[in-house]
Structures are given as C-alpha cells and as structure tokens.
Amino acid sequence: xxxxxxxxxxxxxxxxxxxxxxxxxxxxxxxTVLEQAKVLGEVGAGVQISANGARVLYHLGLADALNxxxxxxxxxxxRHWKTGETLSSRPLGQASEQAxxxxxxxxxxxxxxxVLARELRDASSATLNLGHKVREIYQxxxxxxVLTEGGSKFSGDVLVGCDGIHSxxxxxxxxxxxxxxxxxxxxxxxxxxxxxxxxxxxxxASNWIxxxxxxxxxxxxxxxxxxxVGVMERDxxxxxxxxxxxxxxxxxxxxxxxxxxxxxLMHAAKSCFQWGLFDRDPMPQxxxxxxxxxxxxxxxxxxxxxxGAVMAIEDAYTLAQCLAASEDNPPGxxxxxxxxxxxxxxxxxKMSRDNIQFFHHADIPNLGARMSSxxxxxxxxxxxxxxxxxxxxxxxxxxxxx
Numbered sequence: 001x002x003x004x005x006x007x008x009x010x011x012x013x014x015x016x017x018x019x020x021x022x023x024x025x026x027x028x029x030x031x032t033v034l035e036q037a038k039v040l041g042e043v044g045a046g047v048q049i050s051a052n053g054a055r056v057l058y059h060l061g062l063a064d065a066l067n068x069x070x071x072x073x074x075x076x077x078x079r080h081w082k083t084g085e086t087l088s089s090r091p092l093g094q095a096s097e098q099a100x101x102x103x104x105x106x107x108x109x110x111x112x113x114x115v116l117a118r119e120l121r122d123a124s125s126a127t128l129n130l131g132h133k134v135r136e137i138y139q140x141x142x143x144x145x146v147l148t149e150g151g152s153k154f155s156g157d158v159l160v161g162c163d164g165i166h167s168x169x170x171x172x173x174x175x176x177x178x179x180x181x182x183x184x185x186x187x188x189x190x191x192x193x194x195x196x197x198x199x200x201x202x203x204x205a206s207n208w209i210x211x212x213x214x215x216x217x218x219x220x221x222x223x224x225x226x227x228x229v230g231v232m233e234r235d236x237x238x239x240x241x242x243x244x245x246x247x248x249x250x251x252x253x254x255x256x257x258x259x260x261x262x263x264x265l266m267h268a269a270k271s272c273f274q275w276g277l278f279d280r281d282p283m284p285q286x287x288x289x290x291x292x293x294x295x296x297x298x299x300x301x302x303x304x305x306x307x308g309a310v311m312a313i314e315d316a317y318t319l320a321q322c323l324a325a326s327e328d329n330p331p332g333x334x335x336x337x338x339x340x341x342x343x344x345x346x347x348x349x350k351m352s353r354d355n356i357q358f359f360h361h362a363d364i365p366n367l368g369a370r371m372s373s374x375x376x377x378x379x380x381x382x383x384x385x386x387x388x389x390x391x392x393x394x395x396x397x398x399x400x401x402x
Contacts (some may be wrong), residue, residue, distance in 0.1 A: 287331075
C-alpha cells in the first residue's frame with residue numbers, strides 16, 4: 001500500500017462517510033472521521049445494493065463479511081396494487097452476476113453500517129470520533145481547519161462533507177438549500193418472517209404500483225425480516241426525518257383496499273415510522289477549494305430507484321482514487337471527482353423523481369413502454385464500472401484491499 005502524506009477529514013459516519021473513510025485508509029491516507037452522534041448507529045431499515053455498488057464493496061474485500069447478513073433476491077417485480085397481477089419481472093440473483101459480474105443483494109442498514117465500522121476500526125491510519133459536530137470550517141491554500149461544537153480542533157488537507165441531506169458542510173459552502181415537498185409521505189416498518197404465514201413473501205423484491213401510491217417490500221438480514229416501505233400522496237407535510245414515529249392504524253388506513261397479500265403483511269407490523277419526501281434540484285457545484293461533498297450532501301435523491309446508498313458508494317471510490325492520483329493538487333482532485341460524478345448522479349436524481357408518476361399510475365395506457373424504459377435504466381445503472389474512469393493516473397487505479 002502506498003503511503004500518502006495527506007490527511008483527509010470526513011464529516012459524517014453514515015454509509016457514505018464510512019465507505020469513503022475505508023477507501024481512503026486502504027489507499028494509504030490518514031483519515032479522521034467526525035460524527036455528531038455519540039453512539040454509532042444507522043437509522044432506517046433495508047438497503048438494496050445493485051451490482052454497480054457491489055463492485056466497490058467487493059473491491060474493498062467485504063464480500064464475506066456482507067454475505068453473512070445479505071439476502072439475494074431471485075428477481076425484482078412490479079405488481080398491480082389491486083389485482084396482484086405481476087406487471088413486470090426482471091431477473092436478479094444469479095442473473096445479476098452473469099450480466100454485470102457482481103450480485104444484487106439486500107442488507108439491513110444496521111448490519112451494513114456495522115461491517116463498515118468494524119473494518120474502519122481495524123485500519124491503523126483512520127480514527128473515528130463520535131460526539132463531534134462540525135461548527136465552523138476554515139480553509140487556506142494549504143489546508144483546512146475544523147472546529148466542533150465541543151471546542152475540538154482538527155486540521156487536514158481536505159474536508160469531505162458526508163453529513164447527509166441536512167449537510168452543515170454544504171450550508172457553510174453554498175448557503176441553505178430549498179427543499180420542495182413532493183406531495184408524498186413514506187411509511188417504513190420491518191416484519192419478522194416468523195410472524196407471517198409460511199412462504200407468504202416470495203424471495204423477490206416487490207414493488208406494488210397503485211393509484212396515488214406504491215408499496216415496496218423485500219427480505220433483509222438473511223431473510224429473517226421483511227423490509228416494507230409504503231408511499232402515499234398527501235397535500236402537506238412538515239418534517240423531513242427518517243425517525244418520526246408513525247401510527248400503525250393510520251398506516252393501515254392509507255393502504256386499505258390494497259391486495260390481500262399486502263394486508264396480511266401490513267397487519268403483522270407492530271410499529272412504524274413515517275417521513276415526508278422532499279425533493280431538491282441538482283447542485284451546480286459540489287466543491288470549493290479543499291472542501292467537497294459526497295452522497296446525500298450533494299445529490300440527495302428520492303428513494304424511487306433504490307440508488308441513494310449506491311451512488312454514495314460510487315462517490316467514495318471515485319473520490320479516493322482521484323485524491324490518490326493527484327496528491328500534489330487536492331483542489332484539482334476534487335474538481336476531477338465532481339466532473340466524473342455529476343452527470344451520472346444528476347441523471348439518477350431525475351430518474352428517481354420521474355418514477356413518482358410511474359409508480360402511482362398503475363393503469364396508464366403506456367405502461368408497457370414505461371416498463372421497457374425502466375428496465376433499460378436498470379441496465380444502464382448496474383453495468384457501470386466505477387473502477388474504469390479517468391482518475392488521473394498514468395496507469396490503472398490502485399487496489400483498495402487490505
């Protein structure tokens with residue numbers, strides 16, 4: 001492993017921040033992660049990892065660790081909210097490895113987060129600091145300084161804001177953003193499989209598309225839990241938080257009249273959460289000098305392509321390679337990273353936004369054409385090789401395994 005003199009500060013220890021920190025440590029950088037939470041954890045439940053994200057995770061040597069928790073669906077299907085008819089199906093499972101070289105799998109976010117945190121703690125060049133919320137940042141031509149709310153000070157060569165949709169780093173660089181309520185509210189819950197009739201949920205990723213809403217469910221944690229996300233249109237909403245507790249009767253009422261299979265699944269829920277879905281336009285700029293953004297901090301997207309976490313994983317690999325290829329010019333490396341990523345993430349943001357109309361109009365006349373377009377979009381996403389980009393090296397990119 002090449003040893004670099006640079007010290008990279010990562011603000012945020014979510015999935016994107018930990019993946020970046022691990023990529024940087026494996027590339028030979030000294031890394032300091034600042035996380036505002038006092039206890040490390042991950043909010044949310046299920047996450048889908050398609051082949052384009054699995055490629056990075058496997059390059060990091062995480063295949064065995066993740067496979068202990070993963071569930072590999074046989075296919076992804078769309079079903080009619082009322083009749084239960086399968087409207088579309090695309091093979092995943094073994095077909096993903098055959099077509100794209102890497103698998104498609106589901107994880108519980110907490111399991112994924114724990115694997116990344118454990119690997120990072122084993123990296124001698126990385127430190128993880130909990131209870132450190134960034135308050136102020138300063139930069140010069142030669143470095144950056146960070147002051148936390150507790151008064152701690154950190155100095156480094158580059159600062160990366162991986163602090164999510166409400167990024168303090170983004171606001172410091174570019175001012176407050178202006179999110180727009182999409183008119184949709186999401187419900188989420190997990191249901192233990194042993195509380196359901198045997199075989200009730202098939203080993204596939206299911207998206208039930210309806211009138212004014214849709215409902216997604218799939219297995220996580222080796223098939224021990226069913227992750228459920230239901231989205232329903234609403235006139236107004238205030239909170240933008242994954243952790244707002246919802247009322248189960250209200251959840252059930254929103255999907256009253258939907259197919260009996262869903263009724264059995266939803267009625268097994270003992271608790272649920274709900275949050276308003278807010279949209280943001282693509283940012284014209286991510287970087288300023290020695291500071292840049294990653295994941296939801298720079299391209300927050302609606303969850304309708306199942307690519308939010310995967311885009312952050314692609315970001316992490318790309319940024320680490322760009323920094324390694326241009327050690328003597330960190331600002332130039334950040335601009336290269338931004339140039340490599342912006343077009344793709346902007347396209348995925350748009351796809352996710354457009355899918356609201358697709359998923360909430362099950363009986364539109366051109367459904368077949370929309371299905372075909374949806375399949376093409378998935379092929380474009382999953383076939384992307386993040387390791388084959390112009391990072392700035394004279395030769396191939398460095399390897400990021402232990």
